[in-house]
Amino acid sequence: MFSDLRYRLKALFNRSALERELDDELRFHLECEADKYVREGATRADAERMARVALGGVARTKEDTREARGLVLIQTLTQDLRYAIRGIRNRSGFTAAIVLTLGLGIGTNAAMFGIIDRLMFRPPAYLSEPSLVHRVYGRYLVDGQESTDNGFSFTKFTDLVRSTTSFSQLAAVAYRKLAVGERDEVAEVNVAIVSAALFTMFDAPPVQGRYFTTEEDLPPLGAPVAVLGHAFWQLHYGDANVIGKSLRIGDGVFTIIGVAPEGFAATSEEGPPAVFIPLSTFAGLRQGTRYIQNYGWTWMDVIVQRRKGVSITAANADLSLAYSRSWDAQRAGDVAQAAGTGGRFPTATEARVRAEAGPLLFARGPQADQSAHVATWVMGVAVIVLLIACANVTNLLLAHAVRRRREIALRLALGVTRRRLLQHLLTESLLLALLGGAFGMLVAQIGGRVMRGMFLHAEDSVVATTDGRMILFVVVVTAGVALLTGLAPALYAIRGNVADALKAGSREGHYRKSAIRTGLLIFQGAFSVVLLVGAGLFVRSFSHVRAQRLGYDVAPVAYAEMSRRGTKLTRDESNVLSERLREVASTVPGVLSASLTISVPFWSYEGRGAPYVPGVDSVRTLGQFAIQAGSSSYFSTVGTRIIRGRGFTEEDRENSLPIVVVSESMAKALWPGKDAIGRTMRVGADTNPFMTVVGVAEDMKAQEIVGTAEFWYYLPIDQFKVRFGGANPSLFIRVAGRSEDYTEVLRRRLQEVMPGEAFMKVVPLASLIAPRQRSWEFGAKMFVGFGVLALMLAAIGLYSVIAYMVAQRSHELAIRVALGASFNGVIRMIVMQGVSFAAIGIVIGGIIAFGAGRWIEPLLFAQKANDPVVYGIVASVLLVVALLASMRPALRAARVDPMTSLRSD
Numbered sequence: 001m002f003s004d005l006r007y008r009l010k011a012l013f014n015r016s017a018l019e020r021e022l023d024d025e026l027r028f029h030l031e032c033e034a035d036k037y038v039r040e041g042a043t044r045a046d047a048e049r050m051a052r053v054a055l056g057g058v059a060r061t062k063e064d065t066r067e068a069r070g071l072v073l074i075q076t077l078t079q080d081l082r083y084a085i086r087g088i089r090n091r092s093g094f095t096a097a098i099v100l101t102l103g104l105g106i107g108t109n110a111a112m113f114g115i116i117d118r119l120m121f122r123p124p125a126y127l128s129e130p131s132l133v134h135r136v137y138g139r140y141l142v143d144g145q146e147s148t149d150n151g152f153s154f155t156k157f158t159d160l161v162r163s164t165t166s167f168s169q170l171a172a173v174a175y176r177k178l179a180v181g182e183r184d185e186v187a188e189v190n191v192a193i194v195s196a197a198l199f200t201m202f203d204a205p206p207v208q209g210r211y212f213t214t215e216e217d218l219p220p221l222g223a224p225v226a227v228l229g230h231a232f233w234q235l236h237y238g239d240a241n242v243i244g245k246s247l248r249i250g251d252g253v254f255t256i257i258g259v260a261p262e263g264f265a266a267t268s269e270e271g272p273p274a275v276f277i278p279l280s281t282f283a284g285l286r287q288g289t290r291y292i293q294n295y296g297w298t299w300m301d302v303i304v305q306r307r308k309g310v311s312i313t314a315a316n317a318d319l320s321l322a323y324s325r326s327w328d329a330q331r332a333g334d335v336a337q338a339a340g341t342g343g344r345f346p347t348a349t350e351a352r353v354r355a356e357a358g359p360l361l362f363a364r365g366p367q368a369d370q371s372a373h374v375a376t377w378v379m380g381v382a383v384i385v386l387l388i389a390c391a392n393v394t395n396l397l398l399a400h401a402v403r404r405r406r407e408i409a410l411r412l413a414l415g416v417t418r419r420r421l422l423q424h425l426l427t428e429s430l431l432l433a434l435l436g437g438a439f440g441m442l443v444a445q446i447g448g449r450v451m452r453g454m455f456l457h458a459e460d461s462v463v464a465t466t467d468g469r470m471i472l473f474v475v476v477v478t479a480g481v482a483l484l485t486g487l488a489p490a491l492y493a494i495r496g497n498v499a500d501a502l503k504a505g506s507r508e509g510h511y512r513k514s515a516i517r518t519g520l521l522i523f524q525g526a527f528s529v530v531l532l533v534g535a536g537l538f539v540r541s542f543s544h545v546r547a548q549r550l551g552y553d554v555a556p557v558a559y560a561e562m563s564r565r566g567t568k569l570t571r572d573e574s575n576v577l578s579e580r581l582r583e584v585a586s587t588v589p590g591v592l593s594a595s596l597t598i599s600v601p602f603w604s605y606e607g608r609g610a611p612y613v614p615g616v617d618s619v620r621t622l623g624q625f626a627i628q629a630g631s632s633s634y635f636s637t638v639g640t641r642i643i644r645g646r647g648f649t650e651e652d653r654e655n656s657l658p659i660v661v662v663s664e665s666m667a668k669a670l671w672p673g674k675d676a677i678g679r680t681m682r683v684g685a686d687t688n689p690f691m692t693v694v695g696v697a698e699d700m701k702a703q704e705i706v707g708t709a710e711f712w713y714y715l716p717i718d719q720f721k722v723r724f725g726g727a728n729p730s731l732f733i734r735v736a737g738r739s740e741d742y743t744e745v746l747r748r749r750l751q752e753v754m755p756g757e758a759f760m761k762v763v764p765l766a767s768l769i770a771p772r773q774r775s776w777e778f779g780a781k782m783f784v785g786f787g788v789l790a791l792m793l794a795a796i797g798l799y800s801v802i803a804y805m806v807a808q809r810s811h812e813l814a815i816r817v818a819l820g821a822s823f824n825g826v827i828r829m830i831v832m833q834g835v836s837f838a839a840i841g842i843v844i845g846g847i848i849a850f851g852a853g854r855w856i857e858p859l860l861f862a863q864k865a866n867d868p869v870v871y872g873i874v875a876s877v878l879l880v881v882a883l884l885a886s887m888r889p890a891l892r893a894a895r896v897d898p899m900t901s902l903r904s905d
Contacts, residue, residue, distance in 0.1 A: 029055065084428040088435075094400065095432065098393050101796070102436025102485075104789060105389030106477055107443025112375075112382040113473050114444065119363040119372055122469065125263045126204035129305070133201055134315075134357035135267075136160070136302040137366055138323055141351045143621065148366045151298035154219070154283060154291050156326045160302060163322035166315040169305040171198035172279055175268055178250040179563045179759040180275060181236075186759050188563075189232065191249060192266050192273035193282045193300070201305050202264070208233075209243045209258030212278050220289040222280030226254035230262040232274035248757065249275055251285045251566040267303055269362060285566075295330040304357055316356045323355035324348035370775040374859055378782045381534065384527050386477070388790050390484050391520040392797040397429065397489035398517050399804040408493050418494045425493055429486025430479075437478035444470065488516060518837070521801050524794040525841020525882075526848060528787070529874055533849040534856065535787035536870035538779040541860040545776045548862075550769070551663075551700030552601065553639030556592075557765040558739035559600050560585065560731040560750060567756035575721065580753055582631065585733050588749050590742055592734045595637040596717045599628045600730070601702035602768045611713065612682040613670050622669045625711045626702070627683065629720035630732070635661075635697065637734045645677045645695030652716035659716065661695040665709035683713070684723060691715070705772045706861060732765075739764040776861055791881060794841075799885040802834050806893045813893050826894040827887075834886030835879060842875050 030051045037047035088095045123130035138149045152160075157172045164170070174193040179186050196217040206227065216223035226247060233242065242256045254277060265272040279300070283291040291297055306315050327348040359365045363372035401408075411421060560581070569577065578596050585594040599605040606627045610620035619625075630637075635647040643664055652659055660681065667676035680690040700712050715723075735742045747762040754760055806813070813826065853865030 084431045098432050099435045099439055101389045101392050102481060103439030103443055105386035106437050106440030109382045109386050110440055110444035110470055110474050112379045114470055115375055116379050117469060119375055120361060124267055126202040128203045132306045133360050134304050135360050136304055136355055137358045138355050140353045150301050150367060152300055152302050153295050153298045155293060155295050157302055159326035160322050163325055164318050166307060166310045166318040167304045168307045169197045169200055171195045171303045172300040173198060173267055173303055174300040179565055180249050182248050188761055189274035190270060192276045193279050194276055195279045204261050204264045206258040207261050211258055217278040217280050219280045219292050221284035222278040224252050224254045224281055225257045227258040227260055227276040228256055229260050229272045229274045231272055233259045249277060319355040324353045327353045374775045374779045381531060381786045385786050385790050388524045388527055388793050390481055391524050392793050393485045394488055395517050395520045395797055396800055401489045401493035421494050422490050425490035426486050430482040433478045433482035437474050441474055517801055521797055521837050522841045524797045525838050526845035528790040528794040529842055529845025530849045531787040531790045532874040533870055535783035536874060537860055537863055538783045541863040542776040542780040544862040545773050551640055551698050554766050554769055555738050556735050557638055558733045558743055558762055559765055560762045563759045565757040565759055567758045581731055581750055584753055585731055588746055590736050592736055593633045593637045594731055594733045595631040595634040597630050597730050597732050602772055612686045616670055623711050628712055629715045629717045631717050637732045641698045643696045643698055647695055648716045654718040654722040658689050658691040658719055659694045660691040661697050661714040662693055663697055663699050663712040665699050666711035667696050795881045795885045798834055798882055802886050803889040806889045823894045827890040830890035830893050831886045835882050838878050838882030842878055846871060
């Protein structure tokens with residue numbers, strides 16, 4: 001066996017030596033056979049002839065010997081590759097055009113695959129058994145509509161742990177931005193708050209120390225221990241041993257007991273956390289022992305691992321039963337919360353309560369946000385771009401195959417089989433596709449960073465050149481592209497009559513129309529229209545989002561919030577600190593005004609339930625109500641306009657007449673057709689004092705960009721404190737310019753006022769709004785980018801076809817010019833042909849885009865999918881591009897010298 005292996009390796013890598021050995025062996029056998037015939041009386045010449053006949057021919061024997069080695073296919077492929085490399089090297093411009101086209105198509109698809117893979121398919125790093133791990137979702141009816149919720153209280157989590165049997169592990173997780181460090185080194189970072197059971201679902205041994213145990217995560221207070229994330233450890237400690245060191249995290253001081261491995265993010269979809277701390281420890285620091293019995297504090301997700309052999313159906317049934325029991329336990333024990341809803345707390349049966357073990361990844365679950373849907377659409381767009389690129393390359397290869405007809409016919413005439421020639425041509429296509437795939441990996445790595453930044457966390461990146469899944473994707477796509485682009489041109493090249501091709505010479509003398517090339521050209525134009533229409537729709541949609549009035553100013557407003565970090569303050573001290581912070585913020589140069597606040601758009605809001613309004617029944621059924629409170633300068637600081645009446649004044653103190661300002665939609669809902677000014681309402685309980693409506697403010701969007709009107713009512717901050725307790729020292733600050741330019745100055749100035757280890761953070765209000773607008777922004781940018789790329793490819797394809805047509809019709813065009821055709825007439829003829837191709841593509845693409853509009857419209861904001869303005873602009877752009885792409889070949893055709901062209905034929 002080893003001797004045979006050595007022989008085959010020698011045939012593969014030292015073929016010349018083996019060929020010499022074969023020649024020597026055949027010569028020896030011929031001489032022996034000839035000597036035999038000489039001894040029998042034949043002459044030497046006759047003996048040698050008879051010996052060659054007896055051996056069956058030297059050439060045939062050599063071929064049989066080579067085939068016996070079992071390496072003919074490899075040697076043939078090697079020969080084809082060498083020939084293909086020489087041809088590619090000699091046609092550098094042609095090769096560059098194909099590699100660039102395929103590289104852009106493959107690269108954009110690889111980049112989008114990396115995003116989709118991370119969002120929807122790739123399990124978290126180090127997860128032991130991904131198919132058995134799920135995120136728990138609760139489902140129940142609210143006002144007749146089914147609602148889905150992944151938020152759980154600690155009490156409900158412990159109910160599930162006690163009452164289920166289908167799972168080997170149940171863990172709770174939450175991720176919070178907490179202040180970590182002390183003094184000048186303090187910074188808010190992503191902290192994983194997890195139960196100890198979560199670590200058992202992963203095969204991720206710590207690089208230092210250990211993870212915390214179940215005993216260290218026991219309620220009510222747990223143990224103050226922490227595990228550092230790998231990146232945080234290297235950034236702040238290098239590779240030093242940190243076991244036993246102390247670290248202030250949030251409101252407590254923790255002892256470091258371990259360091260997680262590189263890339264370990266648990267279930268976080270925002271990159272690896274900086275620190276992992278026990279769930280019970282965090283909850284105990286925040287609420288003492290209250291969280292153990294508090295069903296209302298829903299702040300964590302529940303992750304479960306099914307036992308092997310337990311089906312999803314059985315696990316869901318087990319979960320639903322436990323969830324229903326927990327629901328009824330909450331209903332029985334939390335009477336205050338039930339009353340606070342303004343109505344009767346329904347039973348589990350009435351609310352049709354159930355739970356399910358859903359996908360671990362949010363983008364695949366029932367609560368996938370719009371960004372995941374947009375990403376899926378953009379992946380489809382990337383596929384269309386790749387198809388356009390393939391159509392372009394196929395057209396180029398078809399044109400090249402026509403130019404090689406005489407060469408191919410000559411090879412067929414010399415005895416090369418059509419099958420062998422087809423193999424050679426497909427090898428050329430595969431080599432071109434491989435070069436395009438290699439360039440595509442570069443595109444995916446460099447250009448993909450922009451796309452990944454819109455969907456994935458900065459630390460959750462994909463290194464295309466080392467990621468095995470992406471490399472496999474590129475290999476599969478490249479193979480498919482090679483077959484898709486190379487098969488039709490190869491079949492076209494080897495068909496036809498050999499004699500006719502040889503007689504035609506180097507030039508056929510006339511242009512032969514090709515339905516395939518025309519169809520590919522129209523295909524490119526049609527799908528370019530589809531992508532450009534999508535780009536136009538998303539651009540207009542995003543412009544609507546940006547122009548939408550949210551009920552407050554965004555750019556000049558910043559939000560400041562304090563993390564107390566264990567600093568104990570009485571209610572009076574907290575109120576004094578709040579006012580002191582407001583005064584200090586107002587003195588910072590560039591600050592126009594500052595106001596205390598309790599609710600922040602798209603960040604947090606104070607829900608006190610529906611108000612009690614005399615003469616209005618079932619107020620809670622009208623919509624969701626939220627409360628805001630602020631200083632006398634609140635409305636001028638945030639920019640919310642007062643439509644009727646007034647806002648707050650300095651006279652609106654805790655002992656003055658209770659007043660309230662309501663939003664316009666709330667006023668219309670509670671007092672339809674009547675003036676809300678002077679009306680009264682109660683908040684919190686029907687025993688609280690009446691508040692008089694003194695103003696109507698414009699509507700505010702603070703929870704959802706898209707949706708029904710939100711009902712907001714506003715109280716002076718002093719009156720809010722009297723009725724509902726001390727407010728957190730949070731501020732809205734209005735500056736002269738963009739708030740981004742003032743955040744660090746404000747933070748440093750306010751930090752000087754902070755007592756003890758308290759930490760102040762200041763963020764632009766725009767940074768809270770931007771994530772809610774991201775899906776429309778991403779759709780606009782990606783559709784525009786891919787649309788422009790598709791338009792460029794279509795323009796290149798049209799130019800190539802028109803230029804090839806002009807070259808093939810040079811004989812005909814020369815005759816036309818010789819017979820008196822005008823310069824403008826020739827240009828018009830060529831240009832109109834290119835424009836006619838574009839016009840057909842516009843019609844077909846418009847029909848496709850119109851049909852697809854009903855699926856894409858839900859992703860748009862205040863924008864109809866069948867907008868005639870967008871269609872008109874796209875058609876105009878494509879016609880102009882077709883005109884420009886056709887003009888240069890047309891000018892070349894009009895300038896042809898009839899005598900030179902006719903002589904060459």
